[in-house]
Structures are given as C-alpha cells and as structure tokens.
Amino acid sequence: MPELPEVEVVRRGLAQHVVGRAICDAQVLHARAARRHIPGPDDLGRRLVGRTPVAASRRGKYLWLPLDGRDHALLAHLGMSGQLLVSPVGTADPIHLRARLRFTDGGGELRFVDQRTFGGLALEPLVDDGAGGAVPASVAHIARDALDPDFDDAAFVRALRRRHTGIKRALLDQSLVSGIGNIYADEALWRSRMHWATPTEEIAPVRVRGLLGHARDVMAEALAQGGTSFDALYVDVNGESGYFERSLSAYGQEGLPCPRCGTPIRREAFANRSSYRCPRCQRTPRRPRP
DNA sequence: GATCGGCCCTGCCCGC
DNA sequence: TGCGGGCAGGGCCGAT
Incomplete structure (x- = not known):
C-alpha cells in the first residue's frame, strides 16, 4: 500500500x-x-x-x-x-x-x-x-505534498477550512495535499487526538497546523525506516520491505491498546474502507461529517 | 461547484 | 477439503 x-x-x-x-x-x-x-x-x-x-x-x-x-x-x-x-x-x-x-x-x-x-x-x-x-x-492538478519545501502551509489551512467535509476526507483529497493515504491519515489524526469525522470548518487554524506537522513527522519517520510494509506488496527497487509497520499506533491495530491511554483501538467503516482510532483520545465530534 | 458514493481488480483469509 | 464472501484501497467518474 x-x-x-x-x-x-x-x-x-x-x-x-x-x-x-x-x-x-x-x-x-x-x-x-x-x-x-x-x-x-x-x-x-x-x-x-x-x-x-x-x-x-x-x-x-x-x-x-x-x-x-x-x-x-x-x-x-x-x-x-x-x-x-x-x-x-x-x-x-x-x-x-x-x-x-x-x-x-x-x-x-x-x-x-x-x-x-x-x-x-x-x-x-x-x-x-x-x-x-x-x-x-x-x-498538474495534484497538490504539492506535505514534505515538499514549496508546500504553502497558510494556503492549505485556508483551503481546508473552506471545505465542508470530514477532516479525513480532506486529508485524502490529493488536490488539497498529496501523498497522504489511509495509513498516514489515521496516524496523523491519532497523534493530533482528532476524530476522522471532525468538520473541517470547525477546526482552529492552529490545530490544522498541528495536524499538518504530525502528518509530516509520521511520514518522515516512515521514510527513515524505509517505508511501511504489511505483506510482501510494498518493496523498494531491490525487493526489500520497510519496517515502519512496527511503529504504527492506530492503523491496523484493532483491539490492541492505544499506546497513549491503553483503550482498545477501534476499527470503523469509512468511505468503503476502514478507519482506526482510539475512542478515548479521539472523541466523536458533536456534528460528525462522514 | 462541491461533495459523496460506487466501482475497478486480485489474492488472501476466514467461516461454514 | 473446498467454496464463497469479505476485505484491502487510490483515483476516477457519475449522481446529487
């Protein structure tokens, strides 16, 4: 993946x-x-x-x-x-x-x-x-990615808060920010203690910047470990797998204790796929957007 | 225009 | 043992 x-x-x-x-x-x-x-x-x-x-x-x-x-x-x-x-x-x-x-x-x-x-x-x-x-x-229509030195943080914060959707949908939208998929979206949201259905327009700019920082951190850490590997499907050009899977906190961790508070991680249906979160650290917002 | 849901595809895994 | 169904999921397209 x-x-x-x-x-x-x-x-x-x-x-x-x-x-x-x-x-x-x-x-x-x-x-x-x-x-x-x-x-x-x-x-x-x-x-x-x-x-x-x-x-x-x-x-x-x-x-x-x-x-x-x-x-x-x-x-x-x-x-x-x-x-x-x-x-x-x-x-x-x-x-x-x-x-x-x-x-x-x-x-x-x-x-x-x-x-x-x-x-x-x-x-x-x-x-x-x-x-x-x-x-x-x-x-040409794909946004720069979060690790790109020319990525415009302020423009991203403005564009995201103009949306009327859930935060995870926005993170996966490659025209807002590219390169973030299901795994790193879940990990960045876990680090930010944010529920995947939080309405984008209700997130304070400082929290959007925090989330962006967490997305950068988790991807940079994964890069340093050669990427994430789940099965033999992801490998580098020499056929070698990465090791970041061992460092995941939420994604794929259903039933395992949250590394922060010990509450079992929950898997939920999200847009025909899955989303993983800690039900205690990442509380359901008052008006969730699926 | 913005948002959202369905579909593409194959192999693995689990339950019956 | 064998079979069927569910699941993985990025991006595109059509519907609303």
Whole structure:
C-alpha cells in the first residue's frame, strides 16, 4: 500500500539504478497497466525505445522519469500493489509482471509488477508547474505534498477550512495535499487526538497546523525506516520491505491498546474502507461529517 | 461547484 | 477439503 514515504523510497532507487541508462527494449505485457496511455500499450513500448531517463521525480504518489530532451516523461502510479523492481536480466518473471524495460548497457532490467492492477504507466508531455519546474500533464492538478519545501502551509489551512467535509476526507483529497493515504491519515489524526469525522470548518487554524506537522513527522519517520510494509506488496527497487509497520499506533491495530491511554483501538467503516482510532483520545465530534 | 458514493481488480483469509 | 464472501484501497467518474 504505497503512500508518499514508500513512493519516495522507490524514487530514490530509480534515481540510483535507472537514470542515465538508454532504453533498448520496452514490453508492456498487460493492457490495463497502460490504460492511462490512450494510444495503447504497444505505442507506449515503441515510444520508449531509444529514450534515456534523465531524472526521477515525484509528486505525492505519482512518480515519473523525465526523458532526454525533457519534453516527455514516463509516468508511473503504483496504485495499491504496484512495484518497480530492478532485476538481473534472465531471472524468472514474477507472476504479475506487467511491463519490462531493458537497457543498452545490458545491466538489470526495470520491471513493473502489479498484482491488483490499480497502478499503471503512461508516456506524457511535461508541462510547466507554475514554479519553474515541469510535471506530467495529468499530475498538474495534484497538490504539492506535505514534505515538499514549496508546500504553502497558510494556503492549505485556508483551503481546508473552506471545505465542508470530514477532516479525513480532506486529508485524502490529493488536490488539497498529496501523498497522504489511509495509513498516514489515521496516524496523523491519532497523534493530533482528532476524530476522522471532525468538520473541517470547525477546526482552529492552529490545530490544522498541528495536524499538518504530525502528518509530516509520521511520514518522515516512515521514510527513515524505509517505508511501511504489511505483506510482501510494498518493496523498494531491490525487493526489500520497510519496517515502519512496527511503529504504527492506530492503523491496523484493532483491539490492541492505544499506546497513549491503553483503550482498545477501534476499527470503523469509512468511505468503503476502514478507519482506526482510539475512542478515548479521539472523541466523536458533536456534528460528525462522514 | 462541491461533495459523496460506487466501482475497478486480485489474492488472501476466514467461516461454514 | 473446498467454496464463497469479505476485505484491502487510490483515483476516477457519475449522481446529487
């Protein structure tokens, strides 16, 4: 379940192992993996041959490799179960291999493996991001993430308090702040002692800033530990899992004691998925917004 | 325009 | 043992 820290770990791996290597062969093996590439999987493969990734970039959970000339980029989203692995040429293909890039230097190939096929690849033009940088066209509407040095805290506080929704929905809205998914939303809310259904317009600016700080802290800590791993689905480019799962306070801890007060953590239905909270530290607001 | 719910997809796990 | 149902969940799309 890759969120910002996990995607950043993968980005660093790509920067180290893929950038600067010319692509000599590209195979897209599953149509769904290229569904966002409108001309189709064969076109995607053809257009990658002969190109060289010159950087590895990220915004929120989107990853992209700007190609030589910097007019286009190979965009990737890992979805829930996507992996980008650098593997020696000739080793057995994983069951859910969706795409493969080989390089002129004959070194390790880049594999896109995705069990649940929520992720995907696309070749997209790079557009001006309005701040001197460039982003793939379909990423332009995504907000900067909380760890981005150019993230505007004051604008985020204003935009969030203009919303009329629950705080967790707002945290998951990638047009407000990107990179926060179910895991880190629950952890940031637990640290802030805030219920997931707290109405955004009722949260004092100082508490919004506090929540933002907690989101940053929990993601930075996860990044330092190589990301969160629940099953074998999230791994870095070398196939290694992170260790942050051991540090979670609320997410996935149903029935276990709250690390702060000892009350059993509760799991609740939230937007077709789950939310975890301490019923004592994170009290239900007077007018909850689902 | 803002908000919200449903759906996509596959494998694992649990209960019967 | 085998089968069916529930669950995981980010992002997109349509409904309200």
